[in-house]
Amino acid sequence: RIARVIARRIQRLKLVDGGHSEHMETVLRWMADKEGELALPRASFPRVPHYCAGCPHNTSTAVPEGSRALGGIGCHYMVTWMDRSTETYTHMGGEGVTWAGQAAFTATEHVFQNLGD
Known part of the structure; x- marks a missing residue:
């Protein structure tokens, strides 16, 4: 303009x-x-971010059936909206602290923790 x-x-x-x-x-x-x-019309469907085809996070963030994981930051945060049994997230360096706070109040003996990039 x-x-x-x-x-x-x-x-x-x-x-x-x-x-x-x-x-x-x-x-x-x-x-x-x-x-x-x-100004041409654009597609109106949402494009949800996902890992690239060759990205190692495709397999490293998958958890065994019946298990759950806690999210990290960066790419690892994306698993919170994927079907990967991953909950919560934290700042870099705080990975694992969410489990430290939960562990005493659950019968779950183990969770997987994704670390930030």
Whole structure:
């Protein structure tokens, strides 16, 4: 928007070739075309982040059936919305502290702890 305003003002003040610049016109047309492309309708379905196909987190964050895990930060946080039996998260360096707080109040003897990236 700013570039368009400046270009039109320069043309109006006749500071460039009597108020006309082919290069400026070309750039302004290119900008208008780009704005038109950006205005096109986009897909309305949500794209939920997931691990990349070759990412080692695909397998390292899977827990054995009947087990549960606690989330870390970074990529490990994404498991909290995947079907991986992973709950909670914490700041970097605090991994495991959530289990320390829970352990005394549950019959669960073991959980898996994902560490931050």
